[in-house]
Structures are given as C-alpha cells and as structure tokens.
Amino acid sequence: MRAWVGLMLGVAAMLPALRSHAQPRACDEFYARLPNVSWALCQAADLQPSEGRSVKGRILYVRDVQPRNAAARLRVLVVGGIHGDELSSASVALHWIRLAQGSPEPVHWRFIPALNPDGLFERPARRVNANGVDLNRNFPTPNWEREAPHYWEVRTRKDPRRWPGRAPLSEPETRFLHAQMIAFQPDLIVSIHAPYGVLDFDGPAEPPRRLGRLYLDQVGVFPGSLGNYGGVHRGMPVVTIELPSAQLTPRNAEIQRMWSDLRQWMGVTWASAMADTPQTPLQR
Numbered sequence: 001m002r003a004w005v006g007l008m009l010g011v012a013a014m015l016p017a018l019r020s021h022a023q024p025r026a027c028d029e030f031y032a033r034l035p036n037v038s039w040a041l042c043q044a045a046d047l048q049p050s051e052g053r054s055v056k057g058r059i060l061y062v063r064d065v066q067p068r069n070a071a072a073r074l075r076v077l078v079v080g081g082i083h084g085d086e087l088s089s090a091s092v093a094l095h096w097i098r099l100a101q102g103s104p105e106p107v108h109w110r111f112i113p114a115l116n117p118d119g120l121f122e123r124p125a126r127r128v129n130a131n132g133v134d135l136n137r138n139f140p141t142p143n144w145e146r147e148a149p150h151y152w153e154v155r156t157r158k159d160p161r162r163w164p165g166r167a168p169l170s171e172p173e174t175r176f177l178h179a180q181m182i183a184f185q186p187d188l189i190v191s192i193h194a195p196y197g198v199l200d201f202d203g204p205a206e207p208p209r210r211l212g213r214l215y216l217d218q219v220g221v222f223p224g225s226l227g228n229y230g231g232v233h234r235g236m237p238v239v240t241i242e243l244p245s246a247q248l249t250p251r252n253a254e255i256q257r258m259w260s261d262l263r264q265w266m267g268v269t270w271a272s273a274m275a276d277t278p279q280t281p282l283q284r
C-alpha cells in the first residue's frame, strides 16, 4: 500500500514537469525562428500541445484564452502560419495571445499560431506542408475533386506552391483545423497571412472595413480555401488578414491597433453577445 501511494505521489509530482517540458520546446523553436517575438512574449503565450501533429510529427500548439469573470458568449478561432513561409503571421498570433489576456470582452479565443510548422521550420521556409500541399487549398469545398485540381492546372499552371493535394482534407494539418471548426464551433475565424497588405472577408456578416492600416479588398474565392469553406459553405465568417510583409511584423503599435479594430468590429457585428461586459468594452 505504502509503495503504491509512493508511486502515485511520484507520478503526480512528475505531471507539472511533463507539462512544463512542452513549453520550453515550443519557445525554443518559435523564439529562434519568428520575427519580433521575444522569449518573454513566447513564454507568456503559454502554448499548449494539442493532439494534432504535422506530417513530420511536429506538435500543433494551441492556446485558449477565456474571460475570467464571465461566461464566454463568442468563440473566435485565430490561425497563423497556414503558409509556412509567412513567418510574420505566427508572430502576430503570439502578440495577440498576450493582448487577448488583457481584453475584457466575453470571448473565448482559441489560437493556433502555426498550423504548418513543417513549412515554417524548413530552411528556407516553405509555403506548402511536408507533402507539398498548399493547406489553404485543401479544405472540402463543394466539387473540390473537380474544381481544385482544375484551378491548379489551368489558373496556376501547376504552380508547385499552390498544389491542393490529392483529396480534400488529405493532410493532417487541415484535418486538425477542420476538427477544431467542428468541435469549437467558432462564431468567427481569423486567418492570418502575408504579404499582400489587405483584408479579405468571406461569410454572412458585414465585413470589417479596415484593421489598422489594412483595408478591405475582397479578392475572390478559391476552391479549397479556408475562407471559401468556412465563410461561404459553413456560414462561419472568416476574416483573412494579409500582412504587408512575410518576414517582418508590423510595429507593435500597429499590431495593437489591428487587434483593437478587430474587437471594435466584433462589437458592432455581435452587439448583443458583446454587451454587458464586466468593464466598459472596446476601449482603444
């Protein structure tokens, strides 16, 4: 009995060590790779390993931020690094985790800062995943089997950076995000990209006109894209942010401004859900 209790205590004592073991690994990698991410910022993001793995077996990290004193009324999924060579997108997601921790609205934020870690940590970084698939063309939009390969062959002239894959959801990274969409049921998805310096929007809501210095410019829909699948076909509004540079983040004041504008727009779009917050909401 005593040995059994001792064993249990030993296992219990190991649990925090196991948990904290994952964190330095995440920050070791992200800190070394991402622009404008300090060690302290990455540590504060407190990324948690999910069940999801990339093609090469890398952990897909997530972080949930929920209101402290009230029930969440909105669920927002923020995804960076869908394209591995858009390093700034993962950095901005980490900055926003810090800002979310100080935001008063009743929002449950779920962040996935780097959906394509194999592309992100490749030298040089690659847009596609380790199977050569453009993850943002691999979502199961209607008629994918006909439209996605046709679009790739004819419109992109078989650009290897834009191969949609063999089948919709053929990749573990897209299957992971798809499972998150079903389980988490986000009211809004924010998908961060670079380097076109604009804002795009798909789905059933009035789009944000601007976020910081980025202005709305709806560029169209692509077979298999997250905006097309989530926004058009699942009725989950998708804000697609195209940062102006893939290598450099906007300045910190601009990252904060984009964050404030996003919440301001959410407050207009989901006014009743965002009302009655514990403090005066949506202050700049």
Ligand SMILES: [Zn+2]
Pocket (backbone or CB within 6 Å): 082, 083, 086, 192, 193, 194
């Ligand atoms: Zn992109």
